[in-house]
Amino acid sequence: MATVKPLKGILYNQEKISDHADVTAPPYDVISPEEQDAYYDRHPNNVIRLILNRAEATDTPRDNIHTRSAGFYRKWVSEGILKRDEQDALYLKAITYPTKKKAVTRYGLVARVGIESFEKRIILPHEKTFSKVKSERLELLKATQCNYCPIFSLYPDDGSVLKMLEQAAGQSAPIVDFKDEKGHRHQLWRIIDPVIHSRVAGVMKDKRLFIADGHHRYETAMNFKKYLQDTDPGFSDRHPANYVLMYLCSMSDPGLVILPAHRLIKALSAADMQEALKTARTYFEIAEYPYTPDDRQQVEQTFLADLSRGASRQSIGIYVHGTPVFHLLNLKEGVMERLYGNELDASLRVLDVTVLTRLVFMKILGFDQARLDNEQLIGYASTADEALRSIDTGAYDAAFILNPTRIEQVQEVARKGLIMPRKSTYFFPKVKSGLVMNTLAE
Known part of the structure; x- marks a missing residue:
């Protein structure tokens, strides 16, 4: 049973940030050193300082890429650059981009998802991961206690979930609407109706989720939960770290593309x-x-x-x-x-x-x-x-x-509980970091 819940998302405050193109970035693992520098230069509040802080020659155990990330995060929250929503919400995300000489739109649901071990076969991986990367990401999570970027996951669907969300969003204008440096249009709607939250949770509870992109982040979330269980006497099943931020996309979405x-x-x-x-x-x-x-x-x-x-x-x-x-x-x-x-x-x-x-x-x-x-x-x-x-x-x-690996191959391998070699897929476009964030602190 997949547990999908709303959250009080942390978003950039539009009263202080006029263009989300200036402050968002791709996931950390597809950013080159040159791109890292470009995002640093683009805006002083770009999320690059959180997801991939720049290393310094003077780094110490007390002052390093992870502690600086946490410092920027706390500073931006205190300054109102980042602002947490007051009501629980599900977030409908759309990205419109060109492929094969035509424009297509891919939709995704941003929500909290209950962390499950792979053995339960509720959330399924399809790729191997690097131990070194997971240990590095765990140190970041310990320091920041925040999901800066959702894990990209897939679910089998006939379109009913998306239809439900689109109807809930109605004709309202998106709360975020911008074009990134590649010309891709990003839109985000906030859905606060608890009836819709309940309906979505009910539909999703019988589905298996397939991790498309973010295997390292998901396994790090599992490791962080275990770390808290081992070190925090007050940890319970109500703790926020029992969940991880996910972007859920239907496997039948026509905007879903896999690159080699x-x-x-x-x-x-x-x-x-x-x-x-x-x-x-x-x-x-x-x-x-x-x-x-x-x-x-x-x-x-x-x-x-x-x-x-x-x-x-x-x-x-x-x-x-x-x-x-x-x-x-x-x-x-x-x-x-x-x-x-x-x-x-x-x-x-x-x-x-x-x-x-x-x-x-x-x-x-x-x-x-x-x-x-x-x-x-x-x-x-x-x-x-x-x-x-x-x-x-x-x-x-x-x-x-x-x-490119085909989506049906990903499904078959994951369904059988098997693992592909690392980097077998490149789901495109990537899900932006910084659009919706999720605190793991009580």
Whole structure:
């Protein structure tokens, strides 16, 4: 039973903040150092100071990124920059953005959701997480006791929940309405009717929730709850830390898009990749796309188009720094079943990210778990253009280009209680940090 409740949300005070585009940001884990600096410069009250505070050479246990985040949060509340709603509310969030040459709108419900262990199969993950990231996020939560950004979760629905919320919002104007730096329009409605709260809770209680984005934050919320249970004698089932802030989106929402999470690898030489490609011919049919400076753009487009056409047969594109050629690997029939049939469920074997992780990275390239866990040596990009450019500039040594994981694959893996490799999905657009926040302090 999923427990979905309203909250007294903490929002930026529009009497002091005229444009939410100046103070909101994406989730912390998709922000580059350059983007972090840009958000810092954009506005002195930008949420970047809360979700991803800038490290200083003089950091100490008493003055560090987490304590400064907590300091900014308390200061902004005291100054009225952030203001907590006086009434419990559910928040209807809409984002309108262009995809495939047309505008679409994705809706989400922002609410408190009761924290459940994965074993109960009420809230289900689909990806592995990094232990180091969770420990870092836990220190932030200890210092701030506030959810700055909702966890992006999915629920099965025929549209009834959204219809109920839209009717509740009625023809009223949104309380927040702005366009971000990408031109995406964000709107937020506050729904305070307790009858609607009860109806939504009743409909949602029979649903399973699938974490789409925010696995680290959800597991950190579980760890924070346990930390309080172990250290606070007064902790009870009424404590706010029994809940976590979520953005709930219907799996049938036409505005729900999954982008690929291309892998970018450092410390991998061209010579190593040439040897790996020789070994890969045992398992893949490999096509080469050599290019010259004059025909680079045309060859690149052909390469990416062929990769997209190979989505049903598990295809992986490879581009290596200093080698003017793209490679397209098409998996031979029966390889994954022969190699991993006894240890991996069929729902995992068919995933391109599994082929890449288990067959290419671990078996062919010999990466161990420590190498796969090393965030200094592996990066991600959601667009092929970004991935390829990172190789051209030398920021990374090799890019592995993937087709996106499909929503039905996410559902199947999560439903079976299985876990995909890290960063198997990139749900787009991301849910903004700073629109609605949730205090975990009593």
